[in-house]
């Protein structure tokens with residue numbers, strides 16, 4: 001636990017820029033629907049299923065290299081780190097992430113299915129079919145004010161999860177800033193315009209993130225995936241019926257100098273937000289070029305079988321350096337009806353690509369931008385016979 005770290009450590013310049021929530025009262029952050037006891041995960045409504053999630057923002061110590069450094073075995077140019085002999089094996093930072101719980105008591109973490117272990121630092125996968133709705137019982141266990149703001153899904157002003165001068169007041173503001181220890185129930189709907197369009201396949205990727213101070217919230221770790229399957233195309237669990245296996249990979253640069261916890265992590269070094277100007281070198285040392293929060297092939301091995309219909313959902317974070325070229329060795333994929341072995345991602349991009357692997361073996365999966373590749377934005381995937 002990091003002592004005394006909260007947004008009150010925010011620089012004045014940024015505090016003054018914050019929009020105010022004039023009608024906010026603590027009791028307004030209580031759930032819209034009382035969340036006593038267990039709620040069923042699935043309920044039928046007229047339109048479709050109501051898919052219920054219990055998600056908390058939690059503080060954790062995140063290790064970008066849980067299994068050690070440079071697991072891809074790539075030759076690399078000797079760095080200052082090598083020369084100092086410090087042999088830094090782990091890159092650990094205090095962070096806040098979204099985690100899924102079993103019920104409204106928020107006592108038991110839901111075990112992540114093996115299929116989704118590779119999500120790493122990302123929040124739980126929220127999935128649904130067009131016509132469903134998504135209800136998230138959210139609890140903020142951090143010392144920060146945070147929110148959940150979804151992309152793509154339909155929301156009213158009381159479930160947008162973003163604080164700005166939108167002319168709303170009162171209870172409609174409660175979703176915009178969930179204070180430490182607070183909770184809120186977000187209700188999102190999934191109309192046709194949230195699902196696949198003419199050029200899409202049977203499912204599309206969206207994402208959610210905290211949108212209190214957006215850049216800092218995401219760099220702190222508060223981001224997760226949403227997958228929407230087209231109406232009538234989903235299995236009961238929401239997955240697309242025509243797909244054998246799915247992977248979500250976030251080409252994610254985390255700027256740890258823009259994390260709410262930077263001062264604690266770095267030992268009271270200079271203020272984070274102006275680091276780009278005042279100490280770009282220190283910032284560069286704290287840019288983590290990750291896939292799902294893992295660097296240097298610490299991403300769990302993404303395993304599939306030859307001939308399977310594999311869907312890749314590609315995502316990126318939103319720093320200005322989050323300009324990526326996701327590249328597979330060994331196999332090709334189809335994106336937007338085009339054959340690719342590399343897919344471009346701008347900041348906060350979402351892309352879906354389908355692969356039917358025909359080449360067995362263990363293959364590199366990496367960002368082709370030189371700095372990112374050298375910085376460790378590398379994973380491995382495996383095609384079994």
Ligand SMILES: [Cu+2]
Nearest residue numbers: 324367369372
């Ligand atoms: Cu990149």
